[in-house]
Amino acid sequence: MTTLRDDTVATPAKVGNEPVITLRGVEKYFPVREGVFQQVVGHVRAVDNVSFEIPRGQTVGLVGESGCGKTTLGRCIAGLTDATGGGIYFRLSVADRQFLDQVDAIPQEQRTQEQRDRVERLERAHRIDRLKGDAWRTYRRNCQFVFQDAFSSLNPRQLVKDIVGRPLKVYKEASGPGLTERVVGLLESVGLGRQHLYRYPHEFSGGQRQRISIARALALDPEFIVLDEPTSALDVSVQSQILNLLHELQQERGLTYLFITHDLGVVRLMSDDIVVMYLGEVMEHATSEELFASPRHPYTDALLAANPDLLSDGDEDTEMRGLEGTLPDPARPPRGCRFHTRCPVATPRCGWEVDDAVAWLLDNATVLDGLSGVERATDFDSVLRFGDEAAAGEAASLLESSDVPASMRTAMVELGTDGAQLRIRFEEVDAVRLEDVGGGHTTSCILHTSQSAGS
Amino acid sequence: MTAAAPATAGEKTAALVASVEDLRVHFELKAGVLHAVDGVSFDIADGETLGLVGETGCGKSVTARSFLRLIPTPPGRYAGGRIRFWPKEARQSGGEPVDLLQVPTSDMLDIRGNRIAMIFQDPGKALNPALPIREQVAEVFYQHRTEDLLEAWNGRAPRPIRRAASQRAGKLERLAFKFPPLRSQSKRLKRRVDELVGDALAETQIHNPRKIMASYPHELSGGMKQRVMIAQALACNPDLLIADEPTTALDVTIQARILELIRELQHAHQTSVLYISHDLSLVRRICDRIAVMYAGRIAEIGTTQQVFHDPRHPYTQGLLAAVPSFAHRRGELAAIEGTVPELIDPDPSCRFHTRCAFATDICGRVDPVLDGRVAGRPVACHGYASPEELGVAAAELPHLDRSPA
Amino acid sequence: MVDTAAPREPLTRTESGPLAVRLRRAGELTREVLRNPTTLMGLIVIVTLISLAFLAPLLTEPNRPDAYQMPRDWGATNAPPGTPGHLLGTTSTGGDVLYGVLWGARTSLRMSLIVVGVTMTVGTIMGSIAGFIGGKVDEFIMRIVDVLLAIPELIFALAIAAVLGPSFANIIFALSVVFWVKYARIIRGQIIHVKHNEYVDSARVIGDSKLNIYRKDVLPNSVTPVVVQATLDMGNIVLVGATLSFIGLAEAGLAEWGVLVSEGQAGISSGRWWASTFPGAMVFLWALAFNLLGDGLRDVLDPRTGGR
C-alpha cells in the first residue's frame, strides 16, 4: 500500500529525528494471586496503554510519583520483562509507525493481504519481542540500562575491571591487555581511572558506583540508555556531577536517553521531552519548555505546585500546595480519568463511580459499618444493601449533603432508597484519551481537550 | 576547635528554647573513632523554625537524637559540649535551663514526648504494628497528661481511676472496672481518652479520625501514618518539636500537604521546631533560619533569606548552585567535585578543604571556628577568620569575596 | 570535566594487580575469622585432628592386610592405659585403643570428606536447578526435598543402612542420600533471593548467557551459607556416622570411633573405661571443633549478620 505511506510522510513534527524507540499502546499487567491455590484474582495495571516515541539523540524524561509504573515501563523497553500488551519497536520510522496506526484503525477482516504482510514484516523487523538472532543482538547491544541503586546493580564479588569489561567479553570485542586498556578508557570517560581497576564495588562511594554503572552501560557504545533514577540515591552535590557527566557523554556520543525520575527539577534540566505518568497511564506529554511554561493537566499543575522553585516566577513566597487523598489501588484504577479522585478541579464528567461514593462514606462517616452487601451492575451503577432502613436513609442523606465534592454530587444521576437498599447511579463516561492540543503537546485532561468536558 | 559561643552571643537576648554548644558525639568503631558530630553549635529561639540541612551522613540525625539522649552508648559517646534547654516555666520566669546531656534519666523520661517531641523519617518504623492507632496516641496522654484525663473529676477521682489514667492500674483494679461502681467511671475515662485522641487526630486534618483510631498502622498509607506521628508529637503541646526528615519517604504532592500541616500546627501551638532535611528547596519554604551542616560541623547559620541570597560558606554556595533550578542550563550545573571525607580520626582541618575551590594551606591544618565577627553571622570558614588570631599573614587565608552578594 | 579526585587514596593501592587484591581480601577475611578466640580454638583442634589422621601410618605400624582393621594383640586384652606398647590400653579383644583413635581419625576424615563432597555437589546442583529455573521443575524438586526433610536424619540414614546391610560403605552411602537435601534447600533459597538483585538484570541487559549469569553472578553470591553448612556437616556427619556404627551398622573390628565405643561399652561397668572413653572423646572433639569453626565462619561470611 504505497499510497498509505505517501500520505503520511509529510506529517511528522520532528523531521530528521527518527525515533530509536517507539511505544505503541504498551501494557504491563501483573497478576494478583490470592488464596491457597494462588488463583489470579485481578491484575495490577502497572503500565496501561502507553504510547510515545524517543527520538534519536534526545532525552525523554519520564516523571511520576512512586508506584506509577516508571521502572516497569523502563524494564519493558530494555527487554528485561515482556510487555503483556502493545508493542515496543526499535528503529521504527515515523512513517512506518503511522502506517501501523492506520492499519490498527481498520478492522481485522477488512485489511488487505498487502497490509497484513507489511505489518508482519515491520513487526518482525522492529518489534523487540519478535526480534531474533542478529537483530536481537543488535538491539541488545544498543539498549542499555542504568539502575537506581548503584550498589545492588554491581556484583559485589567482581572487580571493577570485570564489571566494566564484561560486556566487551560477552561480545568478544576485546581480551587480555586490550580489554584492560578499553576498560581504562571507559573509566576515564566517566571520571575514574586506572587506579580503580582492581577494586570491589563496596570500596566506592555512591557517586563513584554510579559512574561505574555508567561506564559499563557505555562499553558497547550503545545508541540508547534507560536511566532509571540514576541520581535519586545521591546527594545534591554528587547528583550534579553525574548529571553533568550524562550530558557530556550524550554530546560526545550522540546518545539517546530515557530519563526516569520523580524529581521534576532534574527532569526539566535533562530532558527535551517530558512524559508525565500517573497510575500507569500517560497524563501529559510535551517538550520540556512547553510543559513547564504551560502545563495542560491538573496533575502536572499539582506536581509543580508541590515544588514552586521550578516555576519561572517562583520564589520563596510562592505558596507550596499539596494534594489531598492517597494513591488509588493500581489493581482497580479509577474509571474515566485516573486522577479524578485527587484532582482539585475535577468535573462531573471525569469518571465518578460508585467506588468513589463508597470511599467517601468510609472516610467521612460510620454508616458503612452496617453495610451487608453490594450488587454491582456496572462500576457506575450499584445497589448497596444495609442492615436496616435507617442506615440506608442516612447514607443517602449524607451523599446528598454539601460535604460531598460538588462534581461528584452532580455526577450522581440517581440516588434513591428502597427499604434497606440504596441505589447509586453515576453518569457513565468513557476512558479519557491523550489528545494533541497543538505542537505535539498531548494531554488527557478533558478540561484541555475536546473530550466532552461540559454537562 | 573552641566553643563557638561568641558567634551567637548577640542573639541571646531573644528568648531561647534550646542552645547547643560545641556538641560532640563520637562513635567508637573497629576502624577508629568516628567523629559523627564534632563541635556543633546553634540556638533555637522561642517560636521559630530552625532548619538543619546537610547531606547524608553529615550528622543531622545524631544531633537531633542527642537532644533526647537517644544515641546508643556504646558505640556512641557524648564527647563534649552541652545542650541547654529552657522549659516553658524557665522561659517565663527567667529560670535556669537544664543541660539535656546531664539531666537524670527520670527527668529525661518526662522531657521526652512532653517537652520535646520528635517525628521520624520513616513513620512505618516508628509506629508499633501490633497496636491500634488509638492506643498509640493515647499512650502520650497516659504518660504526660494524666490531669487532663481526670478533668471531669475535679481532682476527686478515686485512686483506681487515677492509676488507670496513668496506665498503672493493676490486674485487680482492671477487674474491678468491669463492675459497678467503678464501671461507669472507667467508661467515662475511656470516653475522655477517645475524645482527646480524636481531637489530636482531627487536628492533623485526617479524614474520619474515629475510623483511623480503630485501624492498625499497616492499614494506613505513608502520608496518614505521618499524620498520626504528628498528632502523637503535638498531643502534649511540646516546647520543641524535632522533625527528622518527616517527608522524605513521601511523594512530592503528599509531602507538600504534610509540610503545610506542620507549619499550620506550629503557628497554632507556638511550638519551636527543629526541622531536619537534606532538601534545600523544602527547608526554604518553612524555616525562619537555617543551619547548614557539613561532615559533622555547622558550615553557616543565617536567616533563610541570608542563606539563600547571600550564602557565605563555599560549601553552601556550591550546594545552592548544584540544585537544578529554573536558571540552570543542561550540562552547566555547578558541581562540587569529590566526595565527603571519612570522619574516622580526622586531623584538625576544615572538613570541606578537599573539595573547596578556595582552600589554602591553612584549611588543611587548622579547624575553622564558627564565627560571626567578619561575616556578620556565624560562618565556619578561614576566609572569614582574622589573620592575627590565627597567627598567619592575611595572604595565607582563603580569598573569598567577603562583601554581600 | 568531572571529579577525578576520589578521597585521598593510599598510593600502594594503585599498583596492585587482580591477584594481589583477591589474596588480600582472602587474607582480610581469614584474619577476621580468626579474631574470634573460640573459632581459633576450633581451627587448632581441627588442624591437630587432621594431622593425626595424616600421620597415623607413621605413628603406628599399619595393620596388614587392611590398615583400617584393628590389629589384635590377643596376648594383652583389656590392658589399662600406660601399658608398654599400648599407651591408651587395649580393648577386650586386644585391639590397641591408640591405633583405633588414630586410624579412626583417618576413617572419619575419609567419611566426612566423601559425604560432604557428594552431598554438597548434589545438593548444590539440585538446589540451583530448582532456584534458577523455577516453575514446575522447582515444584518437583522441592516436593522431594520436603518429603526427605520430614524424616529425621538419623532415622532415615539408619533405615537405608539397615536395608543395605552392615558395612561402612553403606553408611557412607546412606549419609550421602540423607544429607544433600539441606544443601538443596539452602542454595535454592539463596538463589531465589540473589536472582532478584539488579546486578543479575545488569548482566541480562548486556546480553550475557544464562549459564554465565549463573556462574558469575548467582552462584558466587549464593554459596557462602553452603560453605558454612559444609563446615558444620564435617562435624555432624562423623557424629551420625559414629552413631550408626555404634548400633552395629559397620563391620565389626573396623578402626572407627563409633565401633570402638560400642565394643568398649560392655567393659565400662567393670571399670574398663578407656576402651570407649578415648574414641568417644574424639567424636566429641571432632564434632565440637567443626561446629565452632562453622559458627565463626557464619558470623563473618553470612551477609545477614553484617559481614560481606
Ligand SMILES: Nc1ncnc2c1ncn2[C@@H]1O[C@H](COP(=O)(O)OP(=O)(O)OP(=O)(O)O)[C@@H](O)[C@H]1O
Ligand atoms: N514484579 C512485580 N509483581 C507485581 N507487581 C509489581 C511488580 N513490579 C512492580 N509492580 C507494581 O507495579 C506498580 C508500578 O511499579 P514501578 O516499580 O514500575 O513503579 P515506579 O514508578 O518505578 O515507582 P518508584 O518511583 O517507587 O520506583 C506498583 O504498583 C508495583 O507494586
Ligand SMILES: Nc1ncnc2c1ncn2[C@@H]1O[C@H](COP(=O)(O)OP(=O)(O)OP(=O)(O)O)[C@@H](O)[C@H]1O
Ligand atoms: N549507632 C551508630 N553506630 C555507628 N555509627 C553511627 C551510628 N549512628 C550514626 N552513625 C554515624 O554517624 C554519622 C552521622 O549519621 P547521621 O544519621 O546523623 O546522618 P544524617 O545527617 O542524619 O544522614 P541522613 O541524611 O542519611 O539521615 C554517619 O557516618 C553514621 O554512619
Ligand code: SF4
Ligand atoms: S480529566 Fe478531570 S479529573 Fe482528570 S485531571 Fe482533568 S479535570 Fe481532573
Ligand SMILES: [Mg+2]
Ligand atoms: Mg522505580
Ligand SMILES: [Mg+2]
Ligand atoms: Mg538522618
